[in-house]
Amino acid sequence: MNYDIFKKNVAVSEKEMFLETLAESRESIRIKKEKTIVKNLQKIFKATLKISNKKGFKAMSMRDLSRETGISLGALYAYFENKDDILNMLQSQRILFVTRIFENEIARAQRPLEKLRTVIKTHLFLSEFMQPWFYFSFMESKNLSPKEKQRTINAERDLDKIFESILDDGKMDGVFNDFDPVLTVEAIKALNQDWYLKRSKFRSQKISVDQYADFVIQFVESHLGVDKGRAAIPFGVDKTISQ
Amino acid sequence: MNYDIFKKNVAVSEKEMFLETLAESRESIRIKKEKTIVKNLQKIFKATLKISNKKGFKAMSMRDLSRETGISLGALYAYFENKDDILNMLQSQRILFVTRIFENEIARAQRPLEKLRTVIKTHLFLSEFMQPWFYFSFMESKNLSPKEKQRTINAERDLDKIFESILDDGKMDGVFNDFDPVLTVEAIKALNQDWYLKRSKFRSQKISVDQYADFVIQFVESHLGVDKGRAAIPFGVDKTISQ
Protein backbone atom coordinates (compact mmCIF):
# COMPACT_ATOMS: atom_id res chain seq x y z
CA MET A 1 0.00 0.00 0.00
CA ASN A 2 1.13 3.52 -0.75
CA TYR A 3 -0.50 6.87 -0.04
CA ASP A 4 -2.18 7.28 -3.42
CA ILE A 5 -3.97 3.98 -3.07
CA PHE A 6 -4.93 4.75 0.50
CA LYS A 7 -6.28 8.15 -0.48
CA LYS A 8 -8.48 6.70 -3.19
CA ASN A 9 -9.85 4.06 -0.85
CA VAL A 10 -10.71 6.61 1.77
CA ALA A 11 -12.09 9.28 -0.52
CA VAL A 12 -14.95 7.11 -1.76
CA SER A 13 -16.47 6.68 1.68
CA GLU A 14 -15.58 10.11 2.98
CA LYS A 15 -18.86 11.90 2.37
CA GLU A 16 -21.01 9.07 3.61
CA MET A 17 -18.93 8.80 6.77
CA PHE A 18 -19.35 12.51 7.33
CA LEU A 19 -23.10 12.08 7.16
CA GLU A 20 -23.09 9.18 9.59
CA THR A 21 -20.96 10.91 12.15
CA LEU A 22 -23.21 13.94 11.94
CA ALA A 23 -25.99 12.17 13.82
CA GLU A 24 -24.43 12.94 17.17
CA SER A 25 -24.28 16.69 16.62
CA ARG A 26 -27.66 16.78 14.94
CA GLU A 27 -29.68 17.92 17.94
CA SER A 28 -27.65 21.08 18.47
CA ILE A 29 -28.18 22.13 14.85
CA ARG A 30 -31.22 24.21 14.04
CA ILE A 31 -31.08 23.68 10.28
CA LYS A 32 -33.51 21.24 8.69
CA LYS A 33 -32.08 20.35 5.31
CA GLU A 34 -29.24 17.89 5.52
CA LYS A 35 -27.72 19.20 2.33
CA THR A 36 -27.42 22.68 3.79
CA ILE A 37 -25.88 21.36 6.98
CA VAL A 38 -23.23 19.39 5.15
CA LYS A 39 -22.32 22.23 2.85
CA ASN A 40 -22.00 24.85 5.56
CA LEU A 41 -20.62 22.68 8.31
CA GLN A 42 -17.80 21.62 6.05
CA LYS A 43 -17.15 25.28 5.29
CA ILE A 44 -17.14 26.03 9.02
CA PHE A 45 -14.79 23.16 9.82
CA LYS A 46 -12.41 24.08 7.07
CA ALA A 47 -12.30 27.72 8.12
CA THR A 48 -11.89 26.84 11.79
CA LEU A 49 -8.93 24.60 11.02
CA LYS A 50 -7.38 27.23 8.81
CA ILE A 51 -7.66 30.08 11.29
CA SER A 52 -7.02 28.07 14.46
CA ASN A 53 -3.98 26.31 13.11
CA LYS A 54 -2.54 29.71 12.36
CA LYS A 55 -3.29 31.56 15.58
CA GLY A 56 -5.05 29.17 17.94
CA PHE A 57 -8.69 28.31 18.51
CA LYS A 58 -9.06 30.69 21.43
CA ALA A 59 -7.62 33.55 19.38
CA MET A 60 -10.06 32.90 16.54
CA SER A 61 -13.06 35.19 16.98
CA MET A 62 -16.51 34.40 15.65
CA ARG A 63 -16.07 37.46 13.47
CA ASP A 64 -12.96 35.86 11.98
CA LEU A 65 -14.97 32.74 11.30
CA SER A 66 -17.81 34.71 9.79
CA ARG A 67 -15.45 36.49 7.43
CA GLU A 68 -13.65 33.30 6.37
CA THR A 69 -16.81 31.27 5.77
CA GLY A 70 -18.88 34.08 4.29
CA ILE A 71 -21.64 33.18 6.74
CA SER A 72 -22.96 35.91 9.01
CA LEU A 73 -22.47 35.85 12.76
CA GLY A 74 -26.13 35.13 13.42
CA ALA A 75 -26.34 32.37 10.86
CA LEU A 76 -23.29 30.62 12.23
CA TYR A 77 -25.10 30.00 15.49
CA ALA A 78 -27.68 27.92 13.68
CA TYR A 79 -24.98 25.23 13.26
CA PHE A 80 -23.83 24.98 16.88
CA GLU A 81 -24.77 26.25 20.31
CA ASN A 82 -21.51 27.88 21.24
CA LYS A 83 -17.98 28.28 20.06
CA ASP A 84 -16.62 25.31 21.98
CA ASP A 85 -19.11 23.10 20.18
CA ILE A 86 -17.10 23.54 17.01
CA LEU A 87 -14.02 22.23 18.73
CA ASN A 88 -15.84 19.24 20.14
CA MET A 89 -17.60 18.46 16.87
CA LEU A 90 -14.29 18.56 15.02
CA GLN A 91 -12.73 16.20 17.50
CA SER A 92 -15.71 13.86 17.51
CA GLN A 93 -15.67 13.72 13.71
CA ARG A 94 -11.96 13.05 13.64
CA ILE A 95 -12.10 10.22 16.15
CA LEU A 96 -15.04 8.50 14.48
CA PHE A 97 -13.45 8.86 11.08
CA VAL A 98 -10.10 7.48 12.22
CA THR A 99 -11.71 4.61 14.08
CA ARG A 100 -13.75 3.63 11.05
CA ILE A 101 -10.78 3.67 8.68
CA PHE A 102 -8.64 1.73 11.10
CA GLU A 103 -11.24 -0.99 11.38
CA ASN A 104 -11.38 -1.30 7.60
CA GLU A 105 -7.68 -1.28 6.97
CA ILE A 106 -6.40 -3.65 9.61
CA ALA A 107 -9.31 -6.08 9.76
CA ARG A 108 -7.66 -8.88 7.83
CA ALA A 109 -5.59 -11.36 9.79
CA GLN A 110 -1.96 -11.05 8.90
CA ARG A 111 1.41 -12.00 10.23
CA PRO A 112 2.97 -9.61 12.79
CA LEU A 113 5.54 -7.98 10.54
CA GLU A 114 3.03 -7.29 7.81
CA LYS A 115 0.54 -6.09 10.38
CA LEU A 116 3.02 -3.73 11.98
CA ARG A 117 3.79 -2.17 8.63
CA THR A 118 0.12 -1.84 7.79
CA VAL A 119 -0.74 -0.14 11.05
CA ILE A 120 2.17 2.27 10.86
CA LYS A 121 1.22 3.20 7.31
CA THR A 122 -2.47 3.50 8.05
CA HIS A 123 -1.79 5.74 11.01
CA LEU A 124 0.62 7.87 9.03
CA PHE A 125 -1.55 8.09 5.92
CA LEU A 126 -4.54 9.05 8.01
CA SER A 127 -2.59 11.85 9.62
CA GLU A 128 -1.54 13.00 6.16
CA PHE A 129 -5.07 12.83 4.79
CA MET A 130 -6.45 14.78 7.76
CA GLN A 131 -3.36 16.72 8.70
CA PRO A 132 -5.08 19.94 9.76
CA TRP A 133 -7.46 17.92 11.96
CA PHE A 134 -4.64 16.02 13.63
CA TYR A 135 -2.63 19.15 14.23
CA PHE A 136 -5.65 20.99 15.58
CA SER A 137 -6.60 18.07 17.77
CA PHE A 138 -3.15 17.92 19.29
CA MET A 139 -2.88 21.64 19.90
CA GLU A 140 -6.36 22.23 21.25
CA SER A 141 -6.91 19.06 23.27
CA LYS A 142 -6.73 21.12 26.48
CA ASN A 143 -10.11 22.68 25.83
CA LEU A 144 -12.16 19.64 24.95
CA SER A 145 -15.34 18.88 26.85
CA PRO A 146 -14.97 16.08 29.40
CA LYS A 147 -16.89 13.78 27.10
CA GLU A 148 -14.64 14.36 24.09
CA LYS A 149 -11.54 14.32 26.25
CA GLN A 150 -12.48 10.90 27.56
CA ARG A 151 -13.21 9.67 24.08
CA THR A 152 -9.82 10.88 22.91
CA ILE A 153 -8.09 9.10 25.76
CA ASN A 154 -9.96 5.91 24.92
CA ALA A 155 -9.08 6.11 21.26
CA GLU A 156 -5.46 6.64 22.20
CA ARG A 157 -5.53 3.64 24.50
CA ASP A 158 -7.07 1.50 21.76
CA LEU A 159 -4.31 2.48 19.38
CA ASP A 160 -1.71 1.58 22.00
CA LYS A 161 -3.35 -1.80 22.42
CA ILE A 162 -3.31 -2.48 18.70
CA PHE A 163 0.39 -1.75 18.54
CA GLU A 164 1.13 -3.68 21.71
CA SER A 165 -0.65 -6.80 20.60
CA ILE A 166 1.16 -6.78 17.27
CA LEU A 167 4.52 -6.38 18.96
CA ASP A 168 3.56 -9.09 21.40
CA ASP A 169 2.61 -11.51 18.64
CA GLY A 170 5.86 -10.78 16.88
CA LYS A 171 7.82 -11.47 20.00
CA MET A 172 6.02 -14.79 20.51
CA ASP A 173 6.70 -15.76 16.91
CA GLY A 174 10.35 -14.89 17.34
CA VAL A 175 10.15 -12.36 14.52
CA PHE A 176 10.95 -9.47 16.85
CA ASN A 177 13.73 -9.20 19.36
CA ASP A 178 13.23 -8.46 23.00
CA PHE A 179 12.19 -4.86 23.63
CA ASP A 180 10.29 -2.63 26.05
CA PRO A 181 6.70 -2.67 24.75
CA VAL A 182 5.57 0.59 26.34
CA LEU A 183 8.55 2.60 25.15
CA THR A 184 8.55 1.02 21.72
CA VAL A 185 4.89 1.79 21.10
CA GLU A 186 5.40 5.31 22.36
CA ALA A 187 8.37 5.73 20.02
CA ILE A 188 6.39 4.61 16.99
CA LYS A 189 3.64 7.04 17.88
CA ALA A 190 6.14 9.84 18.45
CA LEU A 191 7.64 9.32 15.02
CA ASN A 192 4.25 9.26 13.36
CA GLN A 193 3.11 12.25 15.38
CA ASP A 194 6.06 14.24 14.15
CA TRP A 195 4.74 13.89 10.64
CA TYR A 196 1.66 15.97 11.29
CA LEU A 197 3.23 18.30 13.82
CA LYS A 198 6.10 19.30 11.53
CA ARG A 199 4.50 18.76 8.19
CA SER A 200 5.59 22.00 6.60
CA LYS A 201 9.18 21.18 7.46
CA PHE A 202 8.96 17.80 5.72
CA ARG A 203 7.25 19.40 2.78
CA SER A 204 9.97 22.00 2.37
CA GLN A 205 12.53 19.19 2.47
CA LYS A 206 10.54 17.45 -0.28
CA ILE A 207 10.00 14.32 1.78
CA SER A 208 6.86 12.45 0.77
CA VAL A 209 4.67 10.57 3.18
CA ASP A 210 5.60 7.33 1.43
CA GLN A 211 9.27 8.00 2.02
CA TYR A 212 8.57 8.88 5.62
CA ALA A 213 6.54 5.71 6.12
CA ASP A 214 9.39 3.61 4.81
CA PHE A 215 11.81 5.45 7.05
CA VAL A 216 9.72 4.91 10.18
CA ILE A 217 9.20 1.24 9.36
CA GLN A 218 12.86 0.69 8.76
CA PHE A 219 13.78 2.63 11.89
CA VAL A 220 11.40 0.63 14.06
CA GLU A 221 12.33 -2.68 12.52
CA SER A 222 16.00 -2.21 13.15
CA HIS A 223 15.10 -1.58 16.79
CA LEU A 224 13.06 -4.78 16.82
CA GLY A 225 15.93 -6.61 15.22
CA VAL A 226 13.94 -7.75 12.24
CA ASP A 227 16.25 -9.72 10.01
CA LYS A 228 15.98 -7.91 6.73
CA GLY A 229 17.60 -10.61 4.67
CA ARG A 230 15.03 -13.18 5.74
CA ALA A 231 11.99 -11.01 6.13
CA ALA A 232 12.20 -9.58 2.67
CA ILE A 233 12.30 -12.77 0.67
CA PRO A 234 9.89 -15.54 1.64
CA PHE A 235 6.15 -15.36 1.11
CA GLY A 236 6.32 -11.95 -0.52
CA VAL A 237 5.83 -10.36 2.84
CA ASP A 238 7.78 -7.35 1.74
CA LYS A 239 5.40 -6.23 -0.96
CA THR A 240 4.33 -3.20 0.99
CA ILE A 241 7.86 -1.89 1.24
CA SER A 242 9.35 -2.63 -2.12
CA GLN A 243 6.91 -0.70 -4.26
CA MET B 1 26.39 11.30 32.83
CA ASN B 2 22.99 10.81 34.41
CA TYR B 3 20.23 13.27 35.23
CA ASP B 4 21.19 13.84 38.87
CA ILE B 5 24.68 14.90 37.91
CA PHE B 6 23.36 17.09 35.12
CA LYS B 7 20.89 18.75 37.45
CA LYS B 8 23.57 19.60 40.00
CA ASN B 9 25.83 21.05 37.32
CA VAL B 10 23.08 23.22 35.95
CA ALA B 11 21.60 24.33 39.25
CA VAL B 12 24.78 26.11 40.38
CA SER B 13 24.78 28.52 37.45
CA GLU B 14 21.02 28.86 37.16
CA LYS B 15 20.52 32.07 39.11
CA GLU B 16 23.45 33.85 37.55
CA MET B 17 22.27 32.89 34.08
CA PHE B 18 18.84 34.25 34.88
CA LEU B 19 20.41 37.57 35.81
CA GLU B 20 22.47 37.72 32.64
CA THR B 21 19.58 36.94 30.33
CA LEU B 22 17.54 39.61 32.08
CA ALA B 23 19.51 42.41 30.45
CA GLU B 24 17.49 42.20 27.27
CA SER B 25 14.11 42.65 28.95
CA ARG B 26 15.45 45.26 31.32
CA GLU B 27 14.23 48.32 29.43
CA SER B 28 10.58 47.27 29.51
CA ILE B 29 10.69 46.84 33.29
CA ARG B 30 9.88 49.84 35.44
CA ILE B 31 11.30 48.42 38.65
CA LYS B 32 14.68 49.65 39.87
CA LYS B 33 15.94 47.07 42.33
CA GLU B 34 17.30 43.98 40.66
CA LYS B 35 16.47 41.84 43.65
CA THR B 36 12.79 42.77 43.39
CA ILE B 37 12.74 42.05 39.68
CA VAL B 38 14.24 38.62 40.07
CA LYS B 39 11.94 37.65 42.89
CA ASN B 40 8.74 38.75 41.21
CA LEU B 41 9.63 37.90 37.64
CA GLN B 42 10.34 34.34 38.68
CA LYS B 43 6.99 34.25 40.43
CA ILE B 44 5.34 35.60 37.27
CA PHE B 45 7.07 33.09 35.02
CA LYS B 46 6.23 30.19 37.26
CA ALA B 47 2.58 31.19 37.48
CA THR B 48 2.33 31.80 33.73
CA LEU B 49 3.70 28.35 32.99
CA LYS B 50 1.39 26.75 35.50
CA ILE B 51 -1.77 28.41 34.24
CA SER B 52 -0.92 28.41 30.53
CA ASN B 53 0.13 24.80 30.44
CA LYS B 54 -3.23 23.94 31.90
CA LYS B 55 -5.53 26.06 29.75
CA GLY B 56 -3.40 27.93 27.24
CA PHE B 57 -1.69 31.32 27.31
CA LYS B 58 -4.51 33.09 25.53
CA ALA B 59 -7.04 31.71 28.00
CA MET B 60 -5.00 32.89 30.96
CA SER B 61 -6.32 36.28 32.06
CA MET B 62 -4.25 38.88 33.85
CA ARG B 63 -6.62 38.39 36.75
CA ASP B 64 -5.67 34.70 36.82
CA LEU B 65 -2.04 35.72 36.88
CA SER B 66 -2.63 38.28 39.59
CA ARG B 67 -4.37 35.73 41.76
CA GLU B 68 -1.72 33.05 41.25
CA THR B 69 1.26 35.35 41.89
CA GLY B 70 -0.33 37.38 44.66
CA ILE B 71 0.70 40.51 42.79
CA SER B 72 -2.01 43.04 41.95
CA LEU B 73 -3.07 43.77 38.38
CA GLY B 74 -1.51 47.20 38.43
CA ALA B 75 1.77 46.01 39.91
CA LEU B 76 2.12 43.26 37.32
CA TYR B 77 2.37 45.84 34.57
CA ALA B 78 5.53 47.23 36.17
CA TYR B 79 7.30 44.04 35.02
CA PHE B 80 6.27 44.08 31.37
CA GLU B 81 4.51 46.31 28.89
CA ASN B 82 1.80 43.94 27.78
CA LYS B 83 0.70 40.37 28.13
CA ASP B 84 2.55 39.12 25.07
CA ASP B 85 5.78 40.38 26.58
CA ILE B 86 5.58 37.59 29.14
CA LEU B 87 5.45 35.03 26.38
CA ASN B 88 8.39 36.53 24.55
CA MET B 89 10.44 36.94 27.71
CA LEU B 90 9.84 33.33 28.63
CA GLN B 91 10.92 32.18 25.22
CA SER B 92 13.96 34.44 25.17
CA GLN B 93 15.02 33.15 28.58
CA ARG B 94 14.57 29.56 27.53
CA ILE B 95 16.59 29.89 24.35
CA LEU B 96 19.46 31.72 26.02
CA PHE B 97 19.48 29.23 28.86
CA VAL B 98 19.48 26.21 26.56
CA THR B 99 22.14 27.68 24.32
CA ARG B 100 24.41 28.38 27.26
CA ILE B 101 24.08 24.90 28.72
CA PHE B 102 24.62 23.28 25.35
CA GLU B 103 27.83 25.21 24.85
CA ASN B 104 29.10 24.08 28.24
CA GLU B 105 28.14 20.44 27.93
CA ILE B 106 29.30 19.59 24.44
CA ALA B 107 32.36 21.80 24.21
CA ARG B 108 34.92 19.06 24.68
CA ALA B 109 36.10 17.19 21.62
CA GLN B 110 34.96 13.58 21.65
CA ARG B 111 34.50 10.70 19.32
CA PRO B 112 31.21 10.63 17.35
CA LEU B 113 29.48 7.88 19.29
CA GLU B 114 30.29 9.45 22.61
CA LYS B 115 29.30 12.83 21.27
CA LEU B 116 25.97 11.58 19.98
CA ARG B 117 25.12 10.14 23.38
CA THR B 118 26.13 13.34 25.13
CA VAL B 119 24.01 15.54 22.89
CA ILE B 120 20.96 13.30 23.16
CA LYS B 121 21.26 13.24 26.93
CA THR B 122 21.92 16.96 27.24
CA HIS B 123 18.92 17.74 25.09
CA LEU B 124 16.72 15.34 27.01
CA PHE B 125 17.94 16.39 30.45
CA LEU B 126 17.44 20.03 29.58
CA SER B 127 13.87 19.34 28.54
CA GLU B 128 13.36 17.52 31.83
CA PHE B 129 14.91 20.30 33.88
CA MET B 130 12.81 22.93 32.14
CA GLN B 131 9.85 20.79 31.15
CA PRO B 132 7.14 23.43 31.66
CA TRP B 133 9.17 25.89 29.58
CA PHE B 134 9.66 23.41 26.75
CA TYR B 135 6.02 22.42 26.73
CA PHE B 136 4.90 26.02 26.83
CA SER B 137 7.31 26.99 24.11
CA PHE B 138 6.04 24.26 21.82
CA MET B 139 2.39 25.00 22.43
CA GLU B 140 2.55 28.77 22.24
CA SER B 141 5.13 29.26 19.50
CA LYS B 142 2.38 30.55 17.19
CA ASN B 143 2.09 33.80 19.08
CA LEU B 144 5.73 34.77 19.40
CA SER B 145 6.90 38.16 18.19
CA PRO B 146 8.72 38.03 14.85
CA LYS B 147 12.00 38.58 16.66
CA GLU B 148 11.57 35.67 19.07
CA LYS B 149 10.13 33.49 16.33
CA GLN B 150 13.24 34.03 14.24
CA ARG B 151 15.46 33.35 17.19
CA THR B 152 13.63 30.09 17.83
CA ILE B 153 14.05 29.02 14.23
CA ASN B 154 17.75 29.81 14.40
CA ALA B 155 18.21 27.87 17.62
CA GLU B 156 16.41 24.93 16.05
CA ARG B 157 18.62 25.10 12.99
CA ASP B 158 21.73 25.20 15.17
CA LEU B 159 20.60 22.08 17.00
CA ASP B 160 20.01 20.34 13.68
CA LYS B 161 23.52 21.26 12.61
CA ILE B 162 25.05 19.88 15.78
CA PHE B 163 23.31 16.55 15.26
CA GLU B 164 24.08 16.49 11.57
CA SER B 165 27.77 17.11 12.01
CA ILE B 166 28.03 14.37 14.60
CA LEU B 167 26.25 11.88 12.37
CA ASP B 168 28.42 12.99 9.49
CA ASP B 169 31.62 12.46 11.45
CA GLY B 170 30.42 9.04 12.50
CA LYS B 171 29.69 8.12 8.94
CA MET B 172 33.15 9.24 7.82
CA ASP B 173 34.75 7.24 10.62
CA GLY B 174 32.74 4.21 9.59
CA VAL B 175 31.17 4.01 13.06
CA PHE B 176 27.69 4.62 11.69
CA ASN B 177 25.98 2.91 8.83
CA ASP B 178 24.52 4.68 5.86
CA PHE B 179 21.38 6.65 6.69
CA ASP B 180 19.32 9.66 5.66
CA PRO B 181 20.76 12.51 7.74
CA VAL B 182 17.71 14.78 7.62
CA LEU B 183 15.25 12.08 8.63
CA THR B 184 17.55 10.63 11.25
CA VAL B 185 18.09 13.98 12.95
CA GLU B 186 14.38 14.66 12.82
CA ALA B 187 13.68 11.26 14.36
CA ILE B 188 16.05 11.88 17.26
CA LYS B 189 14.41 15.22 17.90
CA ALA B 190 10.94 13.70 17.67
CA LEU B 191 11.80 11.10 20.28
CA ASN B 192 13.28 13.70 22.61
CA GLN B 193 10.38 16.02 22.01
CA ASP B 194 7.95 13.32 23.05
CA TRP B 195 9.54 13.34 26.48
CA TYR B 196 8.40 16.85 27.31
CA LEU B 197 5.14 16.70 25.38
CA LYS B 198 3.94 13.53 27.09
CA ARG B 199 5.74 13.83 30.35
CA SER B 200 2.81 12.98 32.59
CA LYS B 201 2.29 9.76 30.66
CA PHE B 202 5.89 8.69 31.21
CA ARG B 203 5.66 9.66 34.84
CA SER B 204 2.54 7.57 35.40
CA GLN B 205 4.34 4.64 33.77
CA LYS B 206 7.21 5.24 36.20
CA ILE B 207 9.75 5.74 33.45
CA SER B 208 12.66 7.91 34.54
CA VAL B 209 14.47 10.32 32.26
CA ASP B 210 17.60 8.19 32.57
CA GLN B 211 15.74 5.14 31.35
CA TYR B 212 14.25 7.12 28.52
CA ALA B 213 17.67 8.48 27.54
CA ASP B 214 19.06 4.96 27.36
CA PHE B 215 16.10 3.86 25.30
CA VAL B 216 16.45 6.68 22.77
CA ILE B 217 20.18 6.13 22.47
CA GLN B 218 19.74 2.43 21.95
CA PHE B 219 16.91 3.01 19.47
CA VAL B 220 18.93 5.47 17.44
CA GLU B 221 22.08 3.41 17.57
CA SER B 222 20.41 0.33 16.23
CA HIS B 223 19.20 2.46 13.33
CA LEU B 224 22.77 3.62 12.79
CA GLY B 225 23.95 0.05 13.02
CA VAL B 226 26.25 0.53 16.00
CA ASP B 227 24.53 -1.79 18.45
CA LYS B 228 26.93 -4.67 18.93
CA GLY B 229 24.24 -6.91 20.37
CA ARG B 230 22.41 -7.14 17.09
CA ALA B 231 23.28 -8.56 13.74
CA ALA B 232 24.97 -6.07 11.46
CA ILE B 233 22.80 -4.76 8.67
CA PRO B 234 24.07 -6.18 5.38
CA PHE B 235 25.34 -3.62 2.94
CA GLY B 236 22.90 -2.33 0.40
CA VAL B 237 19.83 -3.96 1.84
CA ASP B 238 18.35 -0.92 3.45
CA LYS B 239 19.08 1.47 0.63
CA THR B 240 15.80 0.76 -1.07
CA ILE B 241 14.02 1.68 2.10
CA SER B 242 15.84 4.70 3.37
CA GLN B 243 15.80 6.65 0.16
Next chain:
DNA sequence: GTCTATATACGGATAGAC
Protein backbone atom coordinates in the same frame (compact mmCIF):
# COMPACT_ATOMS: atom_id res chain seq x y z
C1' DG C 1 6.55 49.59 44.35
C1' DT C 2 2.01 48.28 45.05
C1' DC C 3 -2.67 48.95 45.46
C1' DT C 4 -7.85 49.85 43.90
C1' DA C 5 -10.79 51.72 40.70
C1' DT C 6 -11.82 52.43 36.14
C1' DA C 7 -11.46 53.53 31.01
C1' DT C 8 -12.04 51.26 26.83
C1' DA C 9 -12.41 47.65 23.55
C1' DC C 10 -13.53 43.34 22.06
C1' DG C 11 -15.68 38.84 22.08
C1' DG C 12 -19.58 35.58 22.46
C1' DA C 13 -24.14 35.28 21.94
C1' DT C 14 -29.09 36.74 20.81
C1' DA C 15 -33.22 39.41 18.95
C1' DG C 16 -35.92 40.14 15.47
C1' DA C 17 -36.53 41.72 10.56
C1' DC C 18 -36.58 39.74 6.03
Next chain:
DNA sequence: GTCTATCCGTATATAGAC
Protein backbone atom coordinates in the same frame (compact mmCIF):
# COMPACT_ATOMS: atom_id res chain seq x y z
C1' DG D 1 -32.09 30.15 6.67
C1' DT D 2 -29.71 34.32 6.81
C1' DC D 3 -29.00 38.88 7.86
C1' DT D 4 -27.91 43.32 10.82
C1' DA D 5 -27.88 45.48 15.06
C1' DT D 6 -27.06 45.11 19.69
C1' DC D 7 -26.63 43.35 24.49
C1' DC D 8 -23.51 42.44 28.00
C1' DG D 9 -19.75 40.21 30.21
C1' DT D 10 -14.95 40.04 30.45
C1' DA D 11 -10.26 41.29 29.06
C1' DT D 12 -6.28 44.29 28.71
C1' DA D 13 -4.34 48.19 30.20
C1' DT D 14 -3.92 52.65 32.82
C1' DA D 15 -4.65 56.42 36.36
C1' DG D 16 -3.68 58.00 40.42
C1' DA D 17 -3.73 57.37 45.60
C1' DC D 18 -0.76 55.54 49.16
